[in-house]
Amino acid sequence: MQIEQFDTGLKNLENVKKLVISPQENFENKQKIRGYLNKIIIDGPTKIDENLNNFFSNQIKVNCFHPINEFSGIENFKNYFWLPLFESFPDIERREQIVIGGTFKNKIQIASISILSGIFKKSWLGIKPNFKMVNLKCCEVHELKGNKIVESHILIDILDLIFQTGQYPINLSRGSEGHWLNPINSDGVEFFEKNNRISESSLEQSLEMQRSLNIKPELEVSSDEELKSKLLDHPQKNFWHDKMIWYGPSGIGTCRSLEGFIDNHQLPFRKTFKERNYWKLGHYCELGDGKFSMTAGWNSIQAIYGSNDWLGYKSENQKITMRVMDFYHHDEGKIRENWVPIDIVHILNQIDIDVFKLIK
Numbered sequence: 001m002q003i004e005q006f007d008t009g010l011k012n013l014e015n016v017k018k019l020v021i022s023p024q025e026n027f028e029n030k031q032k033i034r035g036y037l038n039k040i041i042i043d044g045p046t047k048i049d050e051n052l053n054n055f056f057s058n059q060i061k062v063n064c065f066h067p068i069n070e071f072s073g074i075e076n077f078k079n080y081f082w083l084p085l086f087e088s089f090p091d092i093e094r095r096e097q098i099v100i101g102g103t104f105k106n107k108i109q110i111a112s113i114s115i116l117s118g119i120f121k122k123s124w125l126g127i128k129p130n131f132k133m134v135n136l137k138c139c140e141v142h143e144l145k146g147n148k149i150v151e152s153h154i155l156i157d158i159l160d161l162i163f164q165t166g167q168y169p170i171n172l173s174r175g176s177e178g179h180w181l182n183p184i185n186s187d188g189v190e191f192f193e194k195n196n197r198i199s200e201s202s203l204e205q206s207l208e209m210q211r212s213l214n215i216k217p218e219l220e221v222s223s224d225e226e227l228k229s230k231l232l233d234h235p236q237k238n239f240w241h242d243k244m245i246w247y248g249p250s251g252i253g254t255c256r257s258l259e260g261f262i263d264n265h266q267l268p269f270r271k272t273f274k275e276r277n278y279w280k281l282g283h284y285c286e287l288g289d290g291k292f293s294m295t296a297g298w299n300s301i302q303a304i305y306g307s308n309d310w311l312g313y314k315s316e317n318q319k320i321t322m323r324v325m326d327f328y329h330h331d332e333g334k335i336r337e338n339w340v341p342i343d344i345v346h347i348l349n350q351i352d353i354d355v356f357k358l359i360k
Contacts, residue, residue: 003215008283008295016105017106018105034096034099037114045087052074057148060077062152063151064155065158084125085116085124089116090119094114094138095117097188097189100290117136120165126356127161127359139155140154140155141294141296153298155343158355171313173248173253174264184329188292191290193291203287203293205330206330209236209335228263246340252264252269268310272309273303273304282297283296292330293328294325296324304318318350322342322347
């Protein structure tokens, strides 16, 4: 099975000259964005106007998880995202797990995984509070121009929050729900990679693995047993570490080992999402930074919801799109860990499953 070679980036940016920055500049950019985001959380609502104006473009474009979704402008950012967050979690704290940076085409970008922790005291997005500490998985990509952020992508795992309040409104996932681990044997936040070749190699490995996903044995087989066998022998096997962990979003869950990944996610996903096109629009972000890499697409995956194998909901051949990020940790020459925020509530909404109508 031959892996097809193609540009995985946004289709309107093929001919853009790539921006090159030094490792020192990259490290400084990461520290800058970390400072911005942490200061907003620490200062809270009393300094929100000052901080947003200092850190973000007035016309900031924001791409958020469902049901907040997409909008522009600092005032909307404050009113749709930040103020409700502070009102519902007044003692909120931010703890970083992974922070990586670099350039993609002509853009400087910084991506992160963090946990937003606080006592859930007031309804948020229609989710009733449990008056207990909760942990929000928050994954972000910010584009930096000059000293200000001009575009942000934010995925918070809303299903995970709902589960933490004791409600389980959707069919059970196959994987393990709960907290994502920090990178094994490595600092994912404070590291400073001086060797650009290591960073480039990490990104090259993740992109080559992703290109292999375009090889679709599900189109050739009729049984789950045969499909599993072909996926175990798929070119993807050359990229994954023997002790790989795939940290999935709530609704899919976390899987360990290639076999666990296939059983608990990949096989039902491939059977359900038909006519799957991973790069019709392409990634808006592709970063390599030391032993880490990251790719992200905003509606880059388009497919037909064609069976009930994934989560068990009836198919009516609905057209769906997916908001996805992939954070990778490369170790011992392979991909050791993969954190994968996906806007599952957004996918379910497209197949007429309104999670917010299913909660009490």
